Amino acid sequence: MALTPVENQTPGFVALVTAAAGAFFGLFVGTAQGSGLLGIVIGAVLVGGLGFALAGMRDQERMLRWVLTAAFAVAGFVLGGLPAAIIGLLFGAFVGWFIFWLSTSRYRMHLAPYLTPGQVLWHYAFRVICGAVFVFLITPILVVMPLSFNAQDFFTFTPEMLRFDPEGYSLKHYRDFFTNDDWQQAMWNSIKIAPMATLLSVGFGTLAAIGLSQPHVPFRRAIMAILISPMIVPLIISAAGMYFFYSRIGLQGTYIGVVLAHAALGIPFVIITVTATLVGFDRSLTRAAANMGAGPVTTFFRVQMPLILPGVISGGLFAFITSFDEVVVVLFVGSAGQKTLPWQMFTGLREQISPTILAVATILVVVSIGLLTVVEMLRRRSERLRGMSPS
Amino acid sequence: MSDTTHTGPVLAADGTPLKRSLARALRMQKIRALMLIAPLLLFVLLTFILPIADMLFRSVENKIVSDTLPETVVAVQDWDADSGVTPPAPVFEALAYDLVVAAERKEHTRVGSRLNYENPGISSLFRKAGRRADDIGKVYIKQFEKLDPAWKEPATFVSIFADPAWVSSRSDDAEPLFEVSETAAAALPKASTAYTRWARTIQQEDNDSPTKEDPWAPVYLALHNDLAANPQAPSAFGGDAQAALQAVSTAIAAGEVETTTAYDAFVKIDEDWADPEVWRTLKTYSGAYTNGYFLNAADFQKGADGAELRPESERIYGTLFLRTLLMSLAITVSCIVLGYPVAWILANLPSRTANLLMILVLLPFWTSLLVRTSAWKVMLQQQGVINDTLVWLGLVADDARLVMINNQFGTIVAMTHILLPFMILPMYSVMQTINPSYLRAAKSLGATNWTAFWRVYFPQSVPGIGAGSILVFILAIGYYITPELVGGTKGVFISNRIAFHISQSLNWGLAAALGSILLVVVLALYWAYDKIVGIDNVKLG
Structure with missing residues (x-):
């Protein structure tokens, strides 16, 4: 749907803008090869010239874009082998798209007709800024993944990896993770602790959330403040307090101690998500159930529970991830026998031992992608159940 | 009806x-x-809540000194700390009795390290003295035994000090806790106390019986001092006990006994025991509760005239608190700067695209903290991804790689990344509710883009900024893991110091005091958050 009727741009305009883009990329290629200035000039002339030449040939857009992509890929390969070929491929695809995006004025079509050129420029500049922030958010997580297949014990890309040499990649860090006793022990400890803590916080938390969402609760604000506090109080303070107190009563360094501590930390998340679900809960449903003769227990399990289940599960997932990720409290409350995965990673990072950490990190990212998907699906389901349109 | x-x-x-x-x-x-x-x-x-309360309690509790050195603490109260002279002899004697018990229970080093926090060097005094405490008064043992061979027998001591009821109730298999007789307590007060503490200590610590062991040397010292003070004391006893005591008493009265004092013994162990400063510290921290940890946490110390600021070179916590605050502030500000455009674009794009982009915000949010911190370690290292890329692009020379980790920059970058979703999510939920037609109305009334944003849109988005900022600030101020891993020495927070005191220096009281101060700051912010946003309105994802 086009908001604004557009006309094709002149080759001159296209050449100017593409030359600017070419100069920008040329700068990097140039500095890499030793002369930034030369890079700028060559880049500007090359891309600007392409822009000027191709701006008129709009009817052959598809074919020309393929040609450009292929040409840059080949040029890259000739100059610098496989890695350069991939960069060339991406660059060629970008240049092709950019030239025709400009020359057909597609960039203007979806914007309000009254915008001045400056505002159009700002519109796209703003998107580039936002894109940069998204890159900032996601890059660290993406960088970890390929590095975990490193054949060397380095925390950085080796020349072999950059050449896409199969020699440069291996699964040895994953093998290490699955065969090393320390890591396996840590993984099992995490798997043993997190579900128990989750069970405790979900059990108590759901009951309390239902209580809190009743219409007349005395001291509701104060109670809520206390129940949310484990999320707000800095972990180091919780850890210190629990360390002192649990060692007084003999729970320090025990499995139960760690489970209790993690359950306490997970409770705010359960409370928050479940109360949020209960806000949209239609209380007349329980009254209707009672009216038809169902006892409070039946009403709860047959009417209320199925409706708030998505909220409960996503609260549980939050509690699970809290416990599964938690390191400060377990560091103090636990002993060597309760060493969890994050703990093992923490010591590993502090002592810089092996890139096995990156393999673990990749596995954990995959796990969190899975959890994120589940939570997102549950949220939509819950909104659908409550008759809201999923957003 | x-x-x-x-x-x-x-x-x-x-x-x-x-x-x-x-x-x-x-x-x-x-x-x-x-x-x-x-x-x-x-x-x-x-x-x-109870653990937190326990921590608050620990930040003022100081029972260890009065529990371990009960007699000394009482005795030293009469000494004027400002007099500039060492305390009188009874204080040293009391310390001898206390220390020999503490050494047997292996508690003397703990008192030593407790007082060492306040006056560095005391720890070694206590360690040395504890090791040699049972030599104090040793000179009397041989002399007593020479005066009356009965002193070689543990039974003699039992007959002097033990309560007859205790003697009759005990058997070799089951021995109740030692009880002192009233006669002995009246006639030989110091020796009775010393003997009782010895007897009970060996009963509890070594499962020995006072009927089978000779007491340690300080008991002889106490006995000598009691007899010297009260030559008539032996008459309160009967039988062999009286004879043995009388022999010693007579010899003392005749000046035939070579004497020693606890003071000499301590000064021989280490001459710093004669230093009034050591005793001032002991007296200052003898109470069951102290504000010393808090003073310490605020870079103060207890001087001659109450609390005073530490010398410039020893002030670390003030700097650390200030650094924690400033860096948290820097992180909050960079989160606002980076988060605002993203929240805006998420709230203004069509919902399908926005949901897709939302994943890019939520994925870091859901990813393990350790994963993200290790990722930043990988990125920021000198041989890391960013430096490698910059070198490859020729922007940085290979021998002049940027130092981006183990300093404040590393901490701020990594923590901004980690906390950014906590800023974006509240901002986003507020911006979603802002009606876009207000902006259009403003523009149609002639406002420029900037005026429309600044006068119409921005004021409506302030609650989101407030909620996100407080949340990020609260989380940042108490962070431990990330500063520990990427902060080096210059980029650590107060939390790292707390962890250090808990697990390495074992100064739990100071850790608790630092924690309490941090807790107060956070609770104040929490209260503000509750007032501004309301805790009910916290949303996740």
Whole structure:
């Protein structure tokens, strides 16, 4: 749907803008090869010239874009082998798209007709800024993944990896993770602790959330403040307090101690998500159930529970991830026998031992992608159940 | 139903007045709600609130000195700390009795390290003295035994000091805790106390019996001092005990006994025991409760005239608190700067695209903290991804790689990344509710883009900024893991110091005091957050 009727741009305009883009990329290629200035000039002339030449040939857009992509890929390969070929491929695809995006004025079509050129420029500049922030958010997580297949014990890309040499990649860090006793022990400890803590916080938390969402609760604000506090109080303070107190009563360094501590930390998340679900809960449903003769227990399990289940599960997932990720409290409350995965990673990072950490990190990212998907699906389901349109 | 003639209060179906019936129903409802909340409340109180309270208590508790050195603490109260002279002899004697018990229980080093926090060097005094405490008064043992061979027998001591009831109730298999006789307590007060503490200590620590062991040397010292002070004391006893005591007493009166004092013994162990400063420290921290940890945490120390600021070179916590605050502030500001455009674009894009982009925000949010911190370690290292890329691009020379980790920059970058979702999510939920037609209205009334944003849109988005900022600031101020891993020495927070005191220096009181200060700051912010946003409105994802 086009908001604004557009006309094709002149080759001159296209050449100017593409030359600017070419100069920008040329700068990097140039500095890499030793002369930034030369890079700028060559880049500007090359891309600007392409822009000027191709701006008129709009009817052959598809074919020309393929040609450009292929040409840059080949040029890259000739100059610098496989890695350069991939960069060339991406660059060629970008240049092709950019030239025709400009020359057909597609960039203007979806914007309000009254915008001045400056505002159009700002519109796209703003998107580039936002894109940069998204890159900032996601890059660290993406960088970890390929590095975990490193054949060397380095925390950085080796020349072999950059050449896409199969020699440069291996699964040895994953093998290490699955065969090393320390890591396996840590993984099992995490798997043993997190579900128990989750069970405790979900059990108590759901009951309390239902209580809190009743219409007349005395001291509701104060109670809520206390129940949310484990999320707000800095972990180091919780850890210190629990360390002192649990060692007084003999729970320090025990499995139960760690489970209790993690359950306490997970409770705010359960409370928050479940109360949020209960806000949209239609209380007349329980009254209707009672009216038809169902006892409070039946009403709860047959009417209320199925409706708030998505909220409960996503609260549980939050509690699970809290416990599964938690390191400060377990560091103090636990002993060597309760060493969890994050703990093992923490010591590993502090002592810089092996890139096995990156393999673990990749596995954990995959796990969190899975959890994120589940939570997102549950949220939509819950909104659908409550008759809201999923957003 | 049709009968509406009566004029009394409106009645419910069961005949009670409707008002009362309603009140009862309401009360029932309240109780039921509270019953549902109670288990969790109890759970959180026990597993979370109580530990925090315990920590607060530990930050003022100082029982270790008075528990370990009970007699010394009492004796030293009479000494004037400002007099500039060492305390009188009884104080040293009391310390000898206390230390020999503490050394047997291996507690003397703990008192030493406690006082060492306040006056560095005391720890070694206590360690040395504890090791040689049972030599104090040793000179008397041989002399006593020479005067009367009965002193070689443990039974002699038992017959002097033990309560007859205790003697008759004990057997070799089962021995109740030692009880001192009233006679001995009256006639030989110091020796009775010293002997009783010795007897009980060996009973509890070594499972020995006082009937089988000779007491340690300080008991002889006490006995000598008692007899010297009260030559008539032996007459209170009968039999062999009296004879043995009398022999010693007579010899002392005749000046035939070579004497020693606890003071000499301590000064021989280490001459710093004669230093009044050491004793001032001991006296200052002899109370069961102290504000010393808090003073320490605020870079103060207890000087001659109350609290005073530490010398410039020893002030670390003020700097650390300030650094924690400033860096948290820097992180919050960079989160606002980076988060605002993203939240804006998420709130203004069509929902399908926005949801897709939302994943890019939520994925870091859901990814393990350790994963993200290790990722930043990988990125920021000198041989890391960013430096490699910059070198490859020729922007940085290979021998001049940027130092981006183990300093404040590394901490700020990594923590901004980690906390950014906590800023974006509240901002996003506020911006979603801002009606875009306000902006259009402003523009149609002639406002420029900037004016429309600054005067119309921005004020409406301030609650989101406030909520996100407080949340990020609260989380940042107490962070431990990330500064520990990427902060080096210059980029650590107060939390790292707390962890250091808990697990390495073992100065738990100071850790608790630092924690309490941090807790107060966070709770103040929490309160502000509750006022501005309301805790009910916290949203996740």
